[in-house]
Amino acid sequence: MINEPPPTTVAGEPASPQPRTTPLPRRARASRRHVRAVLSTAGPIVFLPPTLAVADRDVTLFGIPALAVYIFSAWLIGIILIAFASRGEPAD
Amino acid sequence: MLSAPLVLTIGAGYLGLLFVIAFVVDRLAATGRASSLLSGPVYTLSLAVYCTSWTFFGAVGTAVRSGLEFLTIYIGPTLVLMAWWLLLRKLARIAKARRVTSIADFISSRYGKSRTVAILVTLIAIASITPYIALQLLAVSRSYGALVGVGAEGTDTAFWTAVTMAFFVIMFGTRRLSADESQPGIVAAIAFESVVKLAALLAIGLFAVAVLQLGAQPGAAVESVDAALAKVGALARDDGARWIVLTTLSAAAMICLPRQFQVAVLENRDERHIALASWLFPLYLFLIAIAVLPIAAAGLTRLPAGAEPDLFVLTVPLSEGAHSLALIAFIGGLSAATSMVIVASLALAVMISNHLIAPLLLSRSDTAGTGLKGSVLFTRRIAIALVLTLGYLYSRVSDGGAGLASIGLIAFAGVAQFAPALLGGLFWRDAARAGAKVGLFAGALLWLATLLLPSFGVGVGFLEGFRAVLLPAHLASGPDAIDPLVFGTVLSLSVNTALYVLASLFAPRSAVDQLQATLFVDALHRGGPEPTLRRSADRRDLFRLTQRILGPVEAHRLFLEDGAADDAPVDSAFVAKVEREIALAVGAASAHTLVTQVAKGEPLSVDAAIALLAETREAIHAAEGLGVRSVELERTAEELRAANNTLTELLTEKDEFLSRVSHEMRTPLTAVRAFADLLKDAELDAPRARRFVAIISSEAERLTRLLDDILDLSRLEAGRAPINFERLDAAAELTAAAAAMEGFAERSGVSIDLNTQAGLFIRADRDRLKQVLVNLVSNAVKYHGSASSIRLHAAAEAGEAVLRVEDFGPGVSPELLPRLFTKFAGSVHGPNSAGAGLGLAIAREIVQGLGGNISLERTGPDGSVFCVRLPLLAADPAQRSKPSLDA
Numbered sequence: 001m002i003n004e005p006p007p008t009t010v011a012g013e014p015a016s017p018q019p020r021t022t023p024l025p026r027r028a029r030a031s032r033r034h035v036r037a038v039l040s041t042a043g044p045i046v047f048l049p050p051t052l053a054v055a056d057r058d059v060t061l062f063g064i065p066a067l068a069v070y071i072f073s074a075w076l077i078g079i080i081l082i083a084f085a086s087r088g089e090p091a092d
Numbered sequence: 093m094l095s096a097p098l099v100l101t102i103g104a105g106y107l108g109l110l111f112v113i114a115f116v117v118d119r120l121a122a123t124g125r126a127s128s129l130l131s132g133p134v135y136t137l138s139l140a141v142y143c144t145s146w147t148f149f150g151a152v153g154t155a156v157r158s159g160l161e162f163l164t165i166y167i168g169p170t171l172v173l174m175a176w177w178l179l180l181r182k183l184a185r186i187a188k189a190r191r192v193t194s195i196a197d198f199i200s201s202r203y204g205k206s207r208t209v210a211i212l213v214t215l216i217a218i219a220s221i222t223p224y225i226a227l228q229l230l231a232v233s234r235s236y237g238a239l240v241g242v243g244a245e246g247t248d249t250a251f252w253t254a255v256t257m258a259f260f261v262i263m264f265g266t267r268r269l270s271a272d273e274s275q276p277g278i279v280a281a282i283a284f285e286s287v288v289k290l291a292a293l294l295a296i297g298l299f300a301v302a303v304l305q306l307g308a309q310p311g312a313a314v315e316s317v318d319a320a321l322a323k324v325g326a327l328a329r330d331d332g333a334r335w336i337v338l339t340t341l342s343a344a345a346m347i348c349l350p351r352q353f354q355v356a357v358l359e360n361r362d363e364r365h366i367a368l369a370s371w372l373f374p375l376y377l378f379l380i381a382i383a384v385l386p387i388a389a390a391g392l393t394r395l396p397a398g399a400e401p402d403l404f405v406l407t408v409p410l411s412e413g414a415h416s417l418a419l420i421a422f423i424g425g426l427s428a429a430t431s432m433v434i435v436a437s438l439a440l441a442v443m444i445s446n447h448l449i450a451p452l453l454l455s456r457s458d459t460a461g462t463g464l465k466g467s468v469l470f471t472r473r474i475a476i477a478l479v480l481t482l483g484y485l486y487s488r489v490s491d492g493g494a495g496l497a498s499i500g501l502i503a504f505a506g507v508a509q510f511a512p513a514l515l516g517g518l519f520w521r522d523a524a525r526a527g528a529k530v531g532l533f534a535g536a537l538l539w540l541a542t543l544l545l546p547s548f549g550v551g552v553g554f555l556e557g558f559r560a561v562l563l564p565a566h567l568a569s570g571p572d573a574i575d576p577l578v579f580g581t582v583l584s585l586s587v588n589t590a591l592y593v594l595a596s597l598f599a600p601r602s603a604v605d606q607l608q609a610t611l612f613v614d615a616l617h618r619g620g621p622e623p624t625l626r627r628s629a630d631r632r633d634l635f636r637l638t639q640r641i642l643g644p645v646e647a648h649r650l651f652l653e654d655g656a657a658d659d660a661p662v663d664s665a666f667v668a669k670v671e672r673e674i675a676l677a678v679g680a681a682s683a684h685t686l687v688t689q690v691a692k693g694e695p696l697s698v699d700a701a702i703a704l705l706a707e708t709r710e711a712i713h714a715a716e717g718l719g720v721r722s723v724e725l726e727r728t729a730e731e732l733r734a735a736n737n738t739l740t741e742l743l744t745e746k747d748e749f750l751s752r753v754s755h756e757m758r759t760p761l762t763a764v765r766a767f768a769d770l771l772k773d774a775e776l777d778a779p780r781a782r783r784f785v786a787i788i789s790s791e792a793e794r795l796t797r798l799l800d801d802i803l804d805l806s807r808l809e810a811g812r813a814p815i816n817f818e819r820l821d822a823a824a825e826l827t828a829a830a831a832a833m834e835g836f837a838e839r840s841g842v843s844i845d846l847n848t849q850a851g852l853f854i855r856a857d858r859d860r861l862k863q864v865l866v867n868l869v870s871n872a873v874k875y876h877g878s879a880s881s882i883r884l885h886a887a888a889e890a891g892e893a894v895l896r897v898e899d900f901g902p903g904v905s906p907e908l909l910p911r912l913f914t915k916f917a918g919s920v921h922g923p924n925s926a927g928a929g930l931g932l933a934i935a936r937e938i939v940q941g942l943g944g945n946i947s948l949e950r951t952g953p954d955g956s957v958f959c960v961r962l963p964l965l966a967a968d969p970a971q972r973s974k975p976s977l978d979a
Contacts (some may be wrong), residue, residue, distance in 0.1 A: 040177070047339065052335075062095050065321065065325035065387070067326070072378070075378055076378060079375050079378060082174050083372075083540070086367040
């Protein structure tokens with residue numbers, strides 16, 4: 001059987017199957033763009049060896065070394081931030 | 093230990109479930125009802141094909157051996173997804189617009205649809221991924237062995253897994269050549285598998301946390317839970333390079349692994365899914381990683397020393413008697429292994445059939461009946477079987493050997509060779525085909541020599557020699573030696589990148605290359621019609637070609653959509669569309685070659701170049717427009733500032749002038765009033781009265797002269813003073829002025845020396861010129877100082893009549909010099925001198941009105957020279973006639 005291709009516009013853009021629910025205000029979108037830019041660059045820095053060396057202390061939290069606590073916390077914060085920055089993003 | 097039949101039954105049942113899921117979703121997709129199933133979360137879960145059995149079992153092993161280093165494998169992809177706005181979005185958009193079928197197709201498309209590039213990428217992928225598949229098969233058989241113990245030898249689970257997977261992929265991955273290369277059934281199945289493996293690992297992780305509460309078992313590798321956690325949560329501080337290399341490799345793998353490219357880019361249906369995955373997938377990885385820690389610690393404290401850390405995931409629940417949990421762990425590992433095998437073999441098969449086999453099939457001519465589609469699908473099936481056979485053979489050959497343990501990272505390093513060409517192609521307009529070819533080739537060669545072959549014990553001596561040549565002795569071998577993975581990765585990737593950049597900069601580029609560069613680099617902000625190569629083709633030729641590749645049904649559909657008559661020539665847009673459709677079956681490179689054979693002529697380079705030029709010009713214009721505007725603004729502001737300054741100066745001068753004029757008028761008026769009062773009040777004798785009246789009269793005359801001067805000057809300045817031009821001899825006028833001042837000079841005891849050259853004909857107003865000259869001569873006489881003469885010169889210099897008035901007086905005071913010819917200058921030689929000092933201002937206005945200029949040529953304690961220059965008349969008829977008259 002022949003499978004129909006998904007509907008595409010002339011330029012090959014995907015036709016949006018459903019309209020976006022709530023358009024974001026311009027300022028919110030701009031601030032999200034900034035958060036995205038910061039995350040793209042700050043992400044690698046947070047996990048660089050020199051940064052990790054700073055976090056590597058002889059302290060433990062429930063027996064877990066400080067370094068592991070740092071990495072997992074930074075990771076989780078990054079996830080939360082990128083979730084905020086990507087929320088309700090239109091397909092452009 | 094569990095019984096073999098039970099484990100085999102559960103395993104087979106699980107694989108059967110995969111078939112059901114894939115089948116149902118495929119059915120739904122065929123009737124258009126799967127779109128809600130294939131949503132953002134499913135997309136995210138399909139990305140988790142990244143986590144193979146190498147993750148499921150191996151992460152715990154790595155944590156035990158190297159502490160937190162295992163996190164790099166999950167941090168890399170997290171960073172890539174955090175930058176999804178820059179990278180993944182663009183990749184997905186281009187892949188959709190260009191109908192890309194694989195990563196090899198993507199890179200070859202970017203570099204002018206180069207077949208060499210496609211073949212290179214395919215070969216590197218095969219070399220990297222086949223051992224990786226072997227690793228998965230091995231993981232299944234080893235986990236089965238660990239679970240069943242004795243009795244496992246009789247069943248070759250790796251073989252049966254390979255066979256089942258080949259069957260699965262062939263069944264769901266090669267049913268058709270769909271418009272995009274998406275496979276909904278397979279995506280649904282691997283999304284399901286991702287849920288299973290995460291749930292399994294989390295369950296074992298929680299179990300391990302509970303087990304840790306029991307404390308350490310005697311005879312275990314580590315004696316206390318705290319020590320185990322410290323060991324697992326530590327990081328070798330001196331090896332930052334390895335940390336960076338591993339993070340970079342896993343970041344690159346996130347898009348360069350053929351299976352990741354398949355699920356992340358080709359199977360993407362909506363860019364919003366990427367936005368969701370940008371945090372949901374890192375969260376998935378986070379959960380996987382966090383489950384690893386307690387499992388590793390539990391294995392270290394509860395299992396006897398020497399237990400295999402790579403199997404802790406299975407052996408921790410098994411040793412605690414939690415058999416059902418061990419079974420869940422086995423299923424989780426199975427799902428991790430099979431999902432990787434499924435997608436990787438499919439992606440490889442597409443690349444093999446499109447880039448290695450299809451070009452060979454195209455040379456055969458007996459395909460016209462059914463189209464090439466059947467052959468392409470058949471090749472894909474063969475390729476899948478071949479890839480899995482190869483993988484199985486690998487696993488047999490290196491069974492239990494150390495070779496496969498490191499293959500995960502070596503495969504990452506292999507596919508990372510695509511990164512320079514892939515990323516450069518997205519963002520660097522000048523990246524060229526030659527660069528991609530040379531970079532990929534050199535990178536692959538070095539990767540082979542420094543990483544892949546040595547991992548199988550081949551060419552180890554060569555590698556040692558190579559290191560000894562390249563590195564300082566203490567880094568080449570011994571305790572401080574550079575890690576082999578770091579060495580191989582850094583060397584191959586830097587040479588790859590360097591050659592890529594250099595060759596791109598210096599190699600010539602074809603029109604197709606440049607066109608594709610524009611289409612890729614500008615993919616996110618392209619407006620208007622997209623540029624196509626200008627080609628026209630005979631409709632019937634093109635139809636025959638399409639039929640040959642796609643079969644009659646597809647070909648008819650395609651040409652019916654166009655709706656034009658049979659004999660109408662087809663335009664370039666339609667040719668491009670047909671090429672894209674054909675590319676789905678045989679890849680962009682082959683499709684381009686085929687269509688170019690049919691499409692007429694190759695004047696395309698000119699048109700393509702023009703389109704590119706136009707586009708570039710637009711961009712340059714926009715940039716220039718901004719620059720021009722700011723320059724204009726600056727200039728306007730500058731002009732305004734200058735005008736403002738001039739106005740301010742004028743205002744100041746006006747004030748000064750007014751105060752000067754009132755002062756000048758006050759002096760004679762005071763005198764007039766004083767003498768008039770005397771005449772009125774006092775009884776004066778007649779001679780005194782006459783003298784007073786004479787003074788009043790002369791002061792009134794001075795006032796009149798002052799007012800006349802002011803009026804004269806303002807008329808001159810406003811251009812309202814009438815000037816009657818006539819032909820004059822400047823020398824004669826100077827002589828006349830001297831004659832007029834003869835009496836005044838004599839009274840002042842000054843003689844006037846005349847030194848004139850006759851015949852200095854100019855056009856001027858006689859009275860006005862005389863006014864100027866008289867003013868200058870009278871000034872010279874007035875300020876003759878101790879000298880008893882002044883000197884007047886008239887001469888012709890460089891087309892000008894130059895009249896000079898020279899005195900030998902004390903000179904003009906320096907503070908007066910800048911304002912000498914303004915009406916506010918005051919008296920030339922001091923405030924107490926007679927006259928309002930408007931003379932020179934009037935003189936300047938007059939001379940300028942006559943088209944000449946007046947200046948103070950020289951001044952000093954030994955005298956001053958004022959100079960008037962007026963343009964000499966060109967030799968006009970009257971002047972020319974003069975010599976003839978003389979003759």
